[in-house]
Amino acid sequence: MKMALSALLVLVASLGASGSRLKLVKNPNVVSDDVVEEPATLDSFGDKAHGKAKAHFELVKKQSIDVDALDSCFCESGSFYHLEKKACVKQGAIGFNCSSFPFEEWPKLCQDGLICKIADDAPPSEAKCVDCNPNDHCQWGEERQKSFCKKAYQLRGEACATVKVTVPEVLMRASVTKAVTVNAVGTKTTHAKVTATATVKATNVSADVTAEAEEKATAKASAKESASAKASVKNKAKAEATAVESAEVAVTKTKEAEADGNVGGVGSHVKEEASASVKRSGMAAESAEAEAEGEGKASVTAVKEVKDVAGEATAKAKATATATADSQVTGEATADLMVEYKKNAAKTSTQTRSAVAASQGISTATSCASTDKEMVPSAEEAADLASKAMEKAFKAAAEEALNNAKEDARKSAKAEAMKKADKEAVDAATKDASFQATEAARQAAMEGGKAYAEEVARKKAKAKATEVATLAAKEIAKKLASKKAGKMAEDEAEVQAGKEAKTKAEKVAKDEASKEAKKLAKEAANGEATEKATKLAKEEATKQAEKAANDEASKKAKKAAENSAKASAEKEAEAQADKMAKEKAKKSAHDKAEEGSKVVQKLSQPGGALGDEEVKPMEAMPAKEKEEKKPALRKGR
Numbered sequence: 001m002k003m004a005l006s007a008l009l010v011l012v013a014s015l016g017a018s019g020s021r022l023k024l025v026k027n028p029n030v031v032s033d034d035v036v037e038e039p040a041t042l043d044s045f046g047d048k049a050h051g052k053a054k055a056h057f058e059l060v061k062k063q064s065i066d067v068d069a070l071d072s073c074f075c076e077s078g079s080f081y082h083l084e085k086k087a088c089v090k091q092g093a094i095g096f097n098c099s100s101f102p103f104e105e106w107p108k109l110c111q112d113g114l115i116c117k118i119a120d121d122a123p124p125s126e127a128k129c130v131d132c133n134p135n136d137h138c139q140w141g142e143e144r145q146k147s148f149c150k151k152a153y154q155l156r157g158e159a160c161a162t163v164k165v166t167v168p169e170v171l172m173r174a175s176v177t178k179a180v181t182v183n184a185v186g187t188k189t190t191h192a193k194v195t196a197t198a199t200v201k202a203t204n205v206s207a208d209v210t211a212e213a214e215e216k217a218t219a220k221a222s223a224k225e226s227a228s229a230k231a232s233v234k235n236k237a238k239a240e241a242t243a244v245e246s247a248e249v250a251v252t253k254t255k256e257a258e259a260d261g262n263v264g265g266v267g268s269h270v271k272e273e274a275s276a277s278v279k280r281s282g283m284a285a286e287s288a289e290a291e292a293e294g295e296g297k298a299s300v301t302a303v304k305e306v307k308d309v310a311g312e313a314t315a316k317a318k319a320t321a322t323a324t325a326d327s328q329v330t331g332e333a334t335a336d337l338m339v340e341y342k343k344n345a346a347k348t349s350t351q352t353r354s355a356v357a358a359s360q361g362i363s364t365a366t367s368c369a370s371t372d373k374e375m376v377p378s379a380e381e382a383a384d385l386a387s388k389a390m391e392k393a394f395k396a397a398a399e400e401a402l403n404n405a406k407e408d409a410r411k412s413a414k415a416e417a418m419k420k421a422d423k424e425a426v427d428a429a430t431k432d433a434s435f436q437a438t439e440a441a442r443q444a445a446m447e448g449g450k451a452y453a454e455e456v457a458r459k460k461a462k463a464k465a466t467e468v469a470t471l472a473a474k475e476i477a478k479k480l481a482s483k484k485a486g487k488m489a490e491d492e493a494e495v496q497a498g499k500e501a502k503t504k505a506e507k508v509a510k511d512e513a514s515k516e517a518k519k520l521a522k523e524a525a526n527g528e529a530t531e532k533a534t535k536l537a538k539e540e541a542t543k544q545a546e547k548a549a550n551d552e553a554s555k556k557a558k559k560a561a562e563n564s565a566k567a568s569a570e571k572e573a574e575a576q577a578d579k580m581a582k583e584k585a586k587k588s589a590h591d592k593a594e595e596g597s598k599v600v601q602k603l604s605q606p607g608g609a610l611g612d613e614e615v616k617p618m619e620a621m622p623a624k625e626k627e628e629k630k631p632a633l634r635k636g637r
Contacts, residue, residue: 054168055405057398060364061162065155065371065386067379073149074377077142080108081150081377092129099127107148112140150377159389160368165401169358170409174417177352180429186343186441188449193336196461200469201328205477210320211489217501218312223513224305227521231529232297237541241549242287245557250279251569257581261589264597272585276576282565288552292544296536302524306517311509315501319492325480331469335461339453345440349432353424357416361409367396 075081075088082089083105091111092098098109098116106116110129115136118127132138139147254275261268369392371385 055402056166057401058164058166059161059394060164061160061366062390062394063158063160063368065159065389066157067382067386068154068156069379070152070154072152073145074152074375075149077145078111080105094129094131096129097127098129099125112144113138153376153379153382155371155374155376155382155385158368158370159386159393160366161390161394161397162364162366163394163397163401164362164364165398165405167361167402167405167409169360170406170413171356171358172410172413172417173354173356174414174421175352175354176418176421176425177350178422178425178429179348179350180426180433181346181348182430182433182437183344183346184434184437184441186345186438186443186445188341188343188445189338190341190449190453191338192450192453192457193334194454194457194461195332195334196458196465197330197332198462198465198469199328199330200466200473201326202470202473202477203326204324205327205474205481206322206324207478207481207485208320208322209482209485209489210318211486211493212316212318213490213493213497214314214316215494215497215501216312216314217498217505218310219502219505219509220308220310221506221509221513222305222307222309223510223517224303225514225517225521226301226303227518227525228299228301229522229525229529230297230299231526231533232295233530233533233537234293234295235534235537235541236291236293237538237545238289238291239542239545239549240287240289241546241553242285243550243553243557244283244285245554245561246281246283247558247561247565248279248281249562249565249569250277251566251573252277253570253573253577255574255577255581257578257585259582259585259589261586261591261593263590263593264601266593266596266600268589268592268596270585270589270592272581272588274577274580274584276573276580278569278573278576280565280569280572282561282563282568284557284560284564286553286556286560288549288556290545290548290552292541292548294537294540294542294544296533296538296540298529298532298536300525300529300532302521302528304517304520304524306513306520309509309513309516311505311507311512313501313504313508315497315504317493317496317500319489319496321485321488321492323481323484323488325477325484327473327477327480329469329473329476331465331467331472333461333464333468335457335464337457337460339449339456341445341449341452343441343444343448345437345444347433347436347440349429349436351425351428351432353421353428355417355420355424357413357420359409359412359416361405361407361412363401363404363408365397365401365404367393367400369393369396 079088079090081087083102092109092114093111094114096110096116098106099118101109106127109116113132114129115132115138116127117130118124138144252275254273256271256273258269258271261270369389371389373385376382376385
């Protein structure tokens with residue numbers, strides 16, 4: 001049987017002025033050699049660190065060594081576990097003194113077949129291994145080993161502890177020196193009034209002027225033009241024609257015929273039909289008259305020429321001319337203003353400040369420990385070894401976390417103190433540098449304000465005088481240039497208008513000549529085209545009428561020839577079909593009667609169906625009854 005055992009540790013840690021100390025209390029709660037109670041859950045322990053005096057230790061996580069109770073003996077057969085030596089020793093032979101061992105250990109001390117006893121006449125200190133007798137009920141071998149040996153307990157794994165330590169606040173002092181430079185601006189407003197003059201010369205000032213002029217001109221022109229015309233004319237015409245046509249017609253006719261037959265007294269009546277086809281040719285001549293309309297189309301081009309057609313035109317023209325001129329003007333201006341003067345000043349101040357800060361330290365560490373034995377002969381020893389391993393792991397983790405927490409507290413407190421001291425030094429240096437820079441800037445502005453204001457006013461007045469003179473010089477030069485450019489533009493416009501008027505007159509004359517020539521050509525082309533189209537329409541109408549008359553005469557002649565051929569063919573086909581039907585009926589009636597006669601003769605033979613009875617010939621029936629009472633032997637169509 002295997003059992004998992006673990007040890008319960010109750011750990012208490014505290015930190016005082018004299019250093020640190022750890023106290024560990026073991027409480028395995030052993031009930032017997034084979035049973036260990038399940039330990040209770042470990043809660044956080046130790047005093048909270050409120051930044052005053054004590055550090056706080058918190059067991060965050062733990063892992064115990066596993067203890068397994070085995071079914072096997074700790075010592076092998078032929079040996080026992082010596083409690084004082086804490087080792088397996090060989091069992092004693094005859095005479096082995098076992099009186100120094102506890103009485104409950106005696107069954108394990110002697111070899112198989114021996115038992116530890118005190119002789120009747122011997123003192124208790126003379127207990128020895130002697131032979132067993134039947135009354136001792138001694139056990140042997142494996143059975144004895146299992147009954148009296150110490151069971152083995154196996155230890156597996158490591159004991160690990162994770163400890164979080166929070167140490168009280170640590171005070172740290174830091175000193176920082178900072179130099180700060182501040183720029184300040186001083187302002188002074190001063191009155192200044194200054195008068196200045198400026199002479200400006202405007203050169204090459206240009207002006208663009210546009211002038212308009214109107215001129216009249218005349219011209220003559222000749223033109224030769226062609227014109228095309230199309231004409232479409234419709235006309236009617238009559239014509240007569242005679243045509244001779246032949247035709248061939250095939251006709252088929254069917255006829256019925258009846259006949260009576262009589263052979264050996266057996267009669268028959270038969271109806272048959274026959275068809276006959278006849279092909280005949282016919283010829284006929286017919287005349288016809290027709291009227292038709294024809295259309296004639298013609299295109300004609302005519303050329304006409306006109307000479308010395310007059311044209312007149314008026315034209316306007318604009319011309320732009322550019323001219324330049326120079327002018328010189330002296331201007332004067334006064335500047336009366338309030339001028340704001342600003343002056344910068346920079347000052348540097350160096351200040352040193354100290355600060356104190358406090359900070360807690362927090363750190364977590366994990367440590368593991370193992371035992372130097374893997375197998376022990378008792379649950380108490382197994383629990384003790386597991387507890388010592390956990391104690392060792394906790395102590396190592398607590399010491400490491402405590403040292404790290406202290407270092408963390410020192411670093412945090414120092415950084416906070418440096419931060420506070422740095423801010424205080426910067427604030428003090430900034431305040432002092434700002435005061436010095438402001439005073440220096442104010443004084444500098446007071447000293448230079450008047451001279452600066454006069455210089456600004458002088459520049460303003462000079463600029464204004466220059467501006468006024470420039471505008472005046474440009475305006476005068478512009479007027480001179482405009483006058484000069486106007487005359488040049490008028491002259492140019494007259495020349496351009498004359499040229500344009502002449503060009504327009506020539507175009508007018510040419511257009512008029514062309515228009516008149518086109519009109520004459522168009523009239524000539526229209527007349528010629530109409531005459532030509534009329535002639536063509538007459539010819540086309542006559543041609544169409546002749547064709548229509550020929551077609552109608554041919555159609556009538558063809559019809560007459562077909563009718564003639566058809567009448568002849570029908571008459572002959574009908575005669576042939578009638579003759580063939582009669583011959584066919586006559587033959588069929590004879591064949592049928594002959595067939596009936598043969599049947600009757602066969603039946604009349606001795607032994608036949610009719611025996612020796614006399615067979616009388618059939619009497620001929622009237623024609624009317626032939627259809628109503630047909631003989632038994634008859635051949636149908």
